Amino acid sequence: MTTRTFLALIGSPRAKSTSETIARYLADGLAARGWTTEVRSLSAAIRHAERWPxxxxxxxxxxxxxxxxxxxxxxxxxxxxxxxxxxAPIARDTRPGCFAVCQCGFLEAEQNDTALAICREFARDAGLDWLGGLAIGTGGALNGGNWEKMGKMAAHITDGFAQTIEAIDAGAPIPDATQALVRKRFCPTWMYWLIGNASMLTEARKHGAMWKITARPYAR
Ligand SMILES: Cc1cc2nc3c(=O)[nH]c(=O)nc-3n(C[C@H](O)[C@H](O)[C@H](O)COP(=O)(O)O)c2cc1C
Structure with missing residues (x-):
C-alpha cells in the first residue's frame, strides 16, 4: 500500500503561533498512523519567493x-x-481532500464561520474535496498546545482533534458531530469578559496608558 501524504498549511504570519501548534499536532497524529506529513507556512512562502516552488x-x-x-x-x-x-488555479491529476481549522480571539466559535466558508470556496475552485471545517473560539487558550493538560475544560478540543485524525485516516469527511463539538465555549461569557477586561487593564498599566484608556482622540 502506498503511504498517504498530509500537508498542513499554516496561515498565521506569527512565529510560534497557535495555528502552527495545531498544524503540527494534527500532522503528528496522522504520522502515528503511518502517513507521510509535511508542514509549511503560507506567509513564509509569500514573503520569500524562493520558498514558493x-x-x-x-x-x-x-x-x-x-x-x-x-x-x-x-x-x-x-x-x-x-x-x-x-x-487554486494549479492544475493537478489527483483530487485531494481539504479541511480547515480556524481559531479566533473571541469566545464564540461562530466568528470563524465566514472564514471557513471562504476556505470551502477555495477547495471548490481548486478542485479539492471539502472535508469540513473546525471553528474554535478563545484560540489564545490553546497557545502552547497544552489542551491535553487542561483536562475537562479543553476535552472538546482534545476529543475533536482525535476524531478529526480518525476521520481523515479513514478517508472520510470530519463528522458533523465533531465540527459541532469543537464549537463549545471554553467558559461562560461573564468569565470571558472578566478575564478580558482584567488583561486589558494589566496591559494598559504596563504601557503607562491607564489614564488614557477611555480617550477618543478622533471624536468631534
Ligand atoms: C490583526 C489581527 C486581527 C484579528 N482579528 C480577529 C477577529 O476579527 N476576531 C477574533 O475573534 N480574533 C481576532 N484576532 C485574534 C486572533 O485570531 C487570535 O489571537 C488567534 O488565536 C491568533 O492565532 P495564531 O497564534 O495562530 O496567530 C486578530 C488578531 C490579529 C493580530
Whole structure:
C-alpha cells in the first residue's frame, strides 16, 4: 500500500503561533498512523519567493491538505488569501481532500464561520474535496498546545482533534458531530469578559496608558 501524504498549511504570519501548534499536532497524529506529513507556512512562502516552488510541490503531492489559521478581522490573514489565490488555479491529476481549522480571539466559535466558508470556496475552485471545517473560539487558550493538560475544560478540543485524525485516516469527511463539538465555549461569557477586561487593564498599566484608556482622540 502506498503511504498517504498530509500537508498542513499554516496561515498565521506569527512565529510560534497557535495555528502552527495545531498544524503540527494534527500532522503528528496522522504520522502515528503511518502517513507521510509535511508542514509549511503560507506567509513564509509569500514573503520569500524562493520558498514558493517548494510549497507548490508539497501542495501537488498531498493527498489531504489541512489549512490551520487564525481569524483576522473576520477573515483570513492577507498572506494566506494571496497564497490560496495562487494555489487554486494549479492544475493537478489527483483530487485531494481539504479541511480547515480556524481559531479566533473571541469566545464564540461562530466568528470563524465566514472564514471557513471562504476556505470551502477555495477547495471548490481548486478542485479539492471539502472535508469540513473546525471553528474554535478563545484560540489564545490553546497557545502552547497544552489542551491535553487542561483536562475537562479543553476535552472538546482534545476529543475533536482525535476524531478529526480518525476521520481523515479513514478517508472520510470530519463528522458533523465533531465540527459541532469543537464549537463549545471554553467558559461562560461573564468569565470571558472578566478575564478580558482584567488583561486589558494589566496591559494598559504596563504601557503607562491607564489614564488614557477611555480617550477618543478622533471624536468631534
Ligand atoms: C490583526 C489581527 C486581527 C484579528 N482579528 C480577529 C477577529 O476579527 N476576531 C477574533 O475573534 N480574533 C481576532 N484576532 C485574534 C486572533 O485570531 C487570535 O489571537 C488567534 O488565536 C491568533 O492565532 P495564531 O497564534 O495562530 O496567530 C486578530 C488578531 C490579529 C493580530
Amino acid at each position: 517548494d510549497l507548490e510541490a508539497a501542495y501537488q503531492r498531498a493527498d489531504v491538505i489541512g489549512l490551520c489559521f487564525p481569524l483576522y478581522v473576520d477573515c483570513l490573514p492577507a498572506e494566506m488569501t494571496e497564497a490560496l489565490e495562487r494555489l
